Amino acid sequence: MKKKVPNSIKTIFILVPVIIATNSIIILPWWSFVIPVLVVGVVITKKEWKVACFPIGFLAGFLVWASANWFFDIKYSGIFLDRFGFGIKLLLLLVSGIVGGLLTGLSLYTGRSLAFDKKAEIKL
Amino acid sequence: MKYRFNIDFLFPLSALIILVFTLSHQIFILPPVGKLVDPFVGVVQNEDEQDLNSSLLIKDDIGLADSTQVFFDERKVPHIYARNTTDLYFAQGYVTARLRLWQMDFLAYVSAGRLSEIFSDGLLDYDRNQRRIGMLEAAKASLKMMERSPESIQALTAYTRGVNAYIKQLNYSKIPFEYKMLDYEPEPWSNLKTVLLMKYMAAMLSGYDEDYMMTNLMLALGEERFNKLFPDFGPYTSPLMSDSASKCGFALGYIKKPAYLDYSFWASRSFISKSSYDPRMGSNSWAVSGKKTRSGYPILCNDPHLGLSLPAIWLEMQLSDPDENVYGVSIPGVPAVIIGFDKDIAWGITNGEGDARDWYKLKVSEDYRKYQFNGKWLNLTYTVEEIKRRGQKTFYDTIYHTVQGPIVNDRSFPGQQSKFMNYALKWELHNPSNEILTYMKLNRARNYADYAAAIREYCSPIQNFTFACKDNTIAANYQGNIAIKWPGEGKFVLDGTRGDHLYSHYIPTDSLPHLINPKCNYVVSANQHPTSCSYPYYYDGYYIETRAGRIKQLLDSEIDLDPRKMQAIQLDNVSQFARDALPVLTNTIDEGRINESERIALRNLKKWKGVYNYDDENAELFELWWKNIREYTWDEFRSYSFDAKTPDDYVLLNLITTDPENEYFDNLSTSIKENAGEIIHKGFSAAVTSYNELKRGGSVQWSRFNTVNIMHLTNLPLLSRTGIPSAGQLKAINSISGNVGPSWRMVVELGERPLAYGIYAGGQSGNVAGRYFDSFITDWNQGKYYRLNYFISINEASSHATSAWVLK
Numbered sequence: 001m002k003k004k005v006p007n008s009i010k011t012i013f014i015l016v017p018v019i020i021a022t023n024s025i026i027i028l029p030w031w032s033f034v035i036p037v038l039v040v041g042v043v044i045t046k047k048e049w050k051v052a053c054f055p056i057g058f059l060a061g062f063l064v065w066a067s068a069n070w071f072f073d074i075k076y077s078g079i080f081l082d083r084f085g086f087g088i089k090l091l092l093l094l095v096s097g098i099v100g101g102l103l104t105g106l107s108l109y110t111g112r113s114l115a116f117d118k119k120a121e122i123k124l
Numbered sequence: 125m126k127y128r129f130n131i132d133f134l135f136p137l138s139a140l141i142i143l144v145f146t147l148s149h150q151i152f153i154l155p156p157v158g159k160l161v162d163p164f165v166g167v168v169q170n171e172d173e174q175d176l177n178s179s180l181l182i183k184d185d186i187g188l189a190d191s192t193q194v195f196f197d198e199r200k201v202p203h204i205y206a207r208n209t210t211d212l213y214f215a216q217g218y219v220t221a222r223l224r225l226w227q228m229d230f231l232a233y234v235s236a237g238r239l240s241e242i243f244s245d246g247l248l249d250y251d252r253n254q255r256r257i258g259m260l261e262a263a264k265a266s267l268k269m270m271e272r273s274p275e276s277i278q279a280l281t282a283y284t285r286g287v288n289a290y291i292k293q294l295n296y297s298k299i300p301f302e303y304k305m306l307d308y309e310p311e312p313w314s315n316l317k318t319v320l321l322m323k324y325m326a327a328m329l330s331g332y333d334e335d336y337m338m339t340n341l342m343l344a345l346g347e348e349r350f351n352k353l354f355p356d357f358g359p360y361t362s363p364l365m366s367d368s369a370s371k372c373g374f375a376l377g378y379i380k381k382p383a384y385l386d387y388s389f390w391a392s393r394s395f396i397s398k399s400s401y402d403p404r405m406g407s408n409s410w411a412v413s414g415k416k417t418r419s420g421y422p423i424l425c426n427d428p429h430l431g432l433s434l435p436a437i438w439l440e441m442q443l444s445d446p447d448e449n450v451y452g453v454s455i456p457g458v459p460a461v462i463i464g465f466d467k468d469i470a471w472g473i474t475n476g477e478g479d480a481r482d483w484y485k486l487k488v489s490e491d492y493r494k495y496q497f498n499g500k501w502l503n504l505t506y507t508v509e510e511i512k513r514r515g516q517k518t519f520y521d522t523i524y525h526t527v528q529g530p531i532v533n534d535r536s537f538p539g540q541q542s543k544f545m546n547y548a549l550k551w552e553l554h555n556p557s558n559e560i561l562t563y564m565k566l567n568r569a570r571n572y573a574d575y576a577a578a579i580r581e582y583c584s585p586i587q588n589f590t591f592a593c594k595d596n597t598i599a600a601n602y603q604g605n606i607a608i609k610w611p612g613e614g615k616f617v618l619d620g621t622r623g624d625h626l627y628s629h630y631i632p633t634d635s636l637p638h639l640i641n642p643k644c645n646y647v648v649s650a651n652q653h654p655t656s657c658s659y660p661y662y663y664d665g666y667y668i669e670t671r672a673g674r675i676k677q678l679l680d681s682e683i684d685l686d687p688r689k690m691q692a693i694q695l696d697n698v699s700q701f702a703r704d705a706l707p708v709l710t711n712t713i714d715e716g717r718i719n720e721s722e723r724i725a726l727r728n729l730k731k732w733k734g735v736y737n738y739d740d741e742n743a744e745l746f747e748l749w750w751k752n753i754r755e756y757t758w759d760e761f762r763s764y765s766f767d768a769k770t771p772d773d774y775v776l777l778n779l780i781t782t783d784p785e786n787e788y789f790d791n792l793s794t795s796i797k798e799n800a801g802e803i804i805h806k807g808f809s810a811a812v813t814s815y816n817e818l819k820r821g822g823s824v825q826w827s828r829f830n831t832v833n834i835m836h837l838t839n840l841p842l843l844s845r846t847g848i849p850s851a852g853q854l855k856a857i858n859s860i861s862g863n864v865g866p867s868w869r870m871v872v873e874l875g876e877r878p879l880a881y882g883i884y885a886g887g888q889s890g891n892v893a894g895r896y897f898d899s900f901i902t903d904w905n906q907g908k909y910y911r912l913n914y915f916i917s918i919n920e921a922s923s924h925a926t927s928a929w930v931l932k
Contacts, residue, residue: 023164026297030162031144068163076171080301080893084842096161099147103158106140113133 007049008056011108014040015060019104020068034107037061041111057108058101065100066093150244150307160304165297167304170893175222176200181929186289188214191932195925197913200888200896203442203921210282212445213459215931217286220439220456221313224890225290226300227435228457229310230837232317235324236260240513242308248511252521253539255509256532259327262554263319269556270319276561280315283459287313301892302838313457321457322560326553328430330480330585332666336544339385339616340766347381353771356664357657360774362673364588364600364647364654365637372657379612384619406651406668408694408857408866409472410675411592411600413645418684421875422592425690426463426472427866429859432834434844434898436886438462438868442915443567450567451880451914453868456890460563463868465880467916468570469593470872474649476586476604478665480552484528484620488546492534495526498623502527528620529554548620552605557583572597572640579603580633586665588649594874600647602637602654605630611662631661648675650857669774670855674700687881690871695907699855702734702746705777709749712780712804725812736826736853743826743853745815752807756798757788780804827851833863834885834901836892843892848905858907869909877916881909 018040022033037057044051070093073081081089147158160166175181176196190207192215197203202219206212220228233239237254239247254260270276291310303309342350357377372378407428414420430437438453443461452464463473487496494501504524511519524531528548533539558581565578575591579601582589586604591597607614607627618625637654639647652672654663677700678693679685710730715723725745732742750773757779758770779786784800791798798806818824827849836843852860859865870882885904889896903910915921922928 023162026165026295029148030159030165030296031148034140034144065161065163069161069166069168072163072168073171076168076173077895079895079897080167080171083892092161092167095157096163096166099158099161102143103140103147106136106143110133110136110140113136116132 007044008051011040011044011049011051011056012060012063014044015057015104015108016064019061019064019100023064023068031103034103037104037107038111038114041108042115043111045112045115051112053109053112054105056105058105060101061104062097062101064104066097069093069096155305156307159296159307165295167301167893169297170301170304170891172298173889173891173894173896175929176889176894176896177927179927181927183293183929183931186218186293186931187285188932191930193918193922194219194929194931195915195921196927196929197924198926199440199899199910201440201442201913203913203915203925204444205918205921206445209445209447210278212443212448213279213282214286214289216441216443216454216459217283217288217313218290218931219286219441219929220454221287221290223888224435224439224456225287225310226302227837227890228287228321229313229317230302231324232320232457235320235327236263237509237511240511240516240519242306242514244514244516248513248519249537249539251511252509252519252537253532255511255521256523256530256537257327257549258530258551258554259320259323260509261507261530262556263316263323265554265556266323266558267316267319270315270558270560273558273561275564276558277315279459279560279564280318283318284313284315300890306838318458318560321455323553325455326559326585329475329587330478330551330553333479333481333483334666334769335481335483335615335617337767337769340764341768342381342385342616343387344764344766344768347379350381351378353775355775357653358669358772358774358778360673361653361656361667361669362648362676363637363652363656364602364649364672365639365656373660375611375660375662376655376657379615382612382616384622384625385616406477406671406859407474408648408650408671408675408859409474409588409590410646410648410650410679411470411472411590411598412679412685412690413592413598413641414596415645416679416683416685417873418686419873419875421594421873422470422596422598423685423687423690423871423873424465424470424472424590424592424598425694425871426474426590427694427869428463428472428474429864430867432832432863432865432867432885434834434836434886434892435890436867436884438884438886440882440884440888440912442913442921444915444918448568449916451878451912452870453882453884458560460560460567462563463870464567465872465874465878465914466567466569467594467878468874469575469591470874470878470880471566471569471575471592472590472649472870474588474590474651476588476602476654476665477651477667478586478604478606478663479614480585482528482550482614482618483544484526484548484550484618484625486526486531486546486548486620488524488531488534492524496621497527498621504531526620528626547617550626552584552586552607555584555605557605559584571595572599575599588651588654590647590649592872592874597641598645598647599640600638600649602649604636606636606661606663607631609662609664613662615664631663635661644680646676646679648672648679650675670700671857671859674698674857687871687873687879691869691881691907691909694857694866694869694871695851696857697736697740697851697853698857699734699736699853701773701777701855702732702736702743702750705750705773706730706732706734706746708777708781709753709804709808712801713808714805717805718809721816722809722812725815726808736830736851736856736858738825738827738849738851740826741824744818744824744829745811747829748811748814749807752810753803756791756803756807759792760788763792825849830861832860832865832905834898835863845898845901848901850905851907869904871909878914880912880914882912883909 192206195203237251409426411424442451450466452461509521526548529550562582583605589601591599608629650672780800832848832850833846852858868884872880887896887899
């Protein structure tokens with residue numbers, strides 16, 4: 001039980017730069033980051049980290065997408081999102097967080113399901 | 125179970141794939157959400173305008189012969205300095221694409237009838253109609269003609285290469301927002317697209333006709349009443365060409381009912397004309413010689429009234445190469461400046477309002493193989509148009525052609541105008557023309573001779589050009605191809621079987637209405653008649669006289685004119701019609717017959733000067749009153765089975781003063797016989813009642829009733845500016861109403877250095893996510909002007925610039 005918490009945090013710390021790095025290569029399709037995330041899912045499962053994959057992935061994805069949108073909006077002085085008022089701006093950030101979260105969570109979980117070994121589970 | 129792999133992964137994997145797919149595509153009306161909210165390539169990236177604000181941005185190897193500099197001033201007006209003409213138009217294309225790519229691209233689709241490629245549903249009929257009225261074909265024909273003029277094709281090609289150089293370096297994150305929202309990508313620009321935009325403008329300015337309605341009215345009213353109610357020349361005309369001859373010639377004035385026009389030709393049917401064009405929209409332009417100005421130099425003013433939209437129809441810029449240095453507004457997608465000025469001259473444009481469309485009723489064989497013409501059966505020719513559709517099979521449309529033009533509605537395409545079945549459309553827009561060359565020449569003009577040479581070859585659509593030169597030459601021309609017709613020809617639906625209904629010659633250029641240095645020291649064009657009725661040729665159009673009359677009145681009353689006074693004239697909110705009508709109406713009211721609240725209203729109205737100012741409290745009352753009088757008088761028109769327009773306001777006013785017992789004043793729904801006085805009384809009581817009701821509901825200031833909507837081209841309210849309270853009225857010089865208004869206000873005083881002011885209802889950039897999208901609208905609405913930065917030299921431009929680009 002004690003071990004699980006740091007592993008979850010470690011996973012988030014791995015996921016965040018992975019998503020940002022892949023997303024930043026804008027010539028790749030917008031959804032490309034799900035592939036490295038899936039690989040992370042495989043790796044942490046092989047390493048037998050006990051991580052609640054979907055919630056942790058969701059959290060990481062949500063954080064990156066929502067805060068990156070927020071960051072760029074501030075950087076470019078936010079004309080567009082302000083045009084629609086604060087409510088819609090918040091909604092947009094929320095939607096982007098959910099999209100980022102769903103995709104990251106789902107792909108991390110897929111990675112885990114792919115690598116998950118039932119025998120290993122029994123050994124534990 | 126020997127399986128080492130866990131089959132369970134298939135479930136999350138397929139969920140993931142489905143999710144990615146769904147978020148990447150447009151689902152019904154929902155845009156591709158995933159792509160849009162992606163922080164690295166989505167909407168938020170469209171907020172990035174660093175290139176417009178960078179102090180020096182260098183773009184190498186984009187295809188220019190020499191290095192070309194672009195300086196942006198604080199309003200982001202580009203000032204382009206090229207070393208040769210080809211580079212100049214290349215850079216204009218590049219910069220325009222940066223500022224307005226989606227708009228120009230989208231309007232080219234609109235013009236060509238290609239919207240089904242963008243929207244998966246509901247626009248096939250629109251596209252078919254565009255093809256059938258001949259837009260795409262006309263553009264191709266004009267392009268072929270331009271290809272024979274080396275100067276034009278060089279400019280077109282350079283501009284196209286410039287636009288494409290910009291498109292080439294775009295990636296998804298930086299393509300305009302609308303592409304992301306509608307989920308498609310910019311395709312390469314082409315010369316044809318530029319020509320399509322010229323045709324789009326031509327259709328906007330000459331795409332209106334009343335042939336069908338006028339045919340019905342002539343038949344229903346009879347010749348005499350028709351001429352009384354729909355006169356070509358009323359008592360209030362103030363033509364462009366002021367001549368003293370007052371007697372009408374053979375050609376103009378009274379329209380005889382053409383012999384062919386009878387009920388056997390015209391089996392009477394109901395017909396609803398659907399047109400978004402408002403014939404009341406028009407423009408003002410005038411030039412005043414230095415003899416009437418404070419500085420001694422001439423002043424030219426122009427405010428073309430067009431549909432207001434976002435992004436705006438105009439893009440401001442300065443174009444400079446060794447042969448020219450011109451400032452003005454351009455149309456995104458089209459090389460050169462369309463309305464503007466240089467060191468020596470200034471020119472303005474208003475719509476000619478000429479009738480450029482005629483319909484021919486045909487006799488076609490059942491199998492669409494033959495049609496009757498001049499007693500013979502001729503073969504119908506046809507073309508097949510390919511209309512690509514998003515997510516659906518390509519549609520092939522067969523369009524038949526006659527000597528007159530294309531058959532727009534036939535059995536396979538009854539369209540909205542189902543009663544227009546098997547009519548051929550003859551439209552001046554179909555003929556090849558090269559307007560761009562006129563504008564390119566105007567951009568280099570230094571004097572009257574250059575101006576005259578530039579507009580000489582201008583064909584379509586008919587426009588009024590006004591001109592002023594530093595040497596105090598002023599001029600106005602009604603320029604374009606006007607067919608020579610017999611009196612009344614083309615005012616009504618024509619007989620397609622007859623050869624004598626087909627015209628083929630034009631009024632010679634030298635005989636077109638024109639005016640140079642008149643005694644009054646000014647020229648005015650505001651969509652009024654170009655001539656008096658003594659002009660030897662017949663012509664027809666949708667002319668409006670009120671603004672021209674008012675402008676002349678104001679110019680006559682002033683001597684020391686300067687740019688500030690000219691701005692005040694452009695912003696003048698007086699309706700001359702209201703001024704003329706008000707005393708007639710108020711004097712008719714018998715004060716003994718009205719109640720206390722009506723007496724108060726009447727007292728206020730008597731003091732009113734016909735001014736539609738922002739905060740005026742009487743304008744709406746007058747509007748209500750006059751609307752009632754119109755409705756009560758012309759109630760007969762509502763009983764017609766066809767869609768009929770009612771006579772002009774001046775015709776009604778004239779009827780009130782000269783023939784108050786006229787049968788039209790009798791209200792059909794009452795048993796007593798009303799006269800004009802009765803109608804005016806009734807109208808007043810009803811108007812005061814509704815006015816007081818409005819007053820109880822809030823303010824009765826005019827701006828509450830005169831609101832402006834500036835819609836985004838997609839019509840999405842979120843991207844538009846709607847309900848802007850505004851001064852002005854359609855009949856006033858400041859003609860603003862609904863979504864029509866002065867699309868570009870310009871005042872130029874020539875001199876040692878041109879002193880110019882201007883503003884339009886929009887912003888320089890079409891980027892809806894940026895700060896320059898609608899930045900001028902508030903100032904425009906408040907009647908403010910910007911001082912235009914006309915730079916004499918590149919050094920001047922560079923020292924005033926807030927950002928600069930070097931293109932190579």
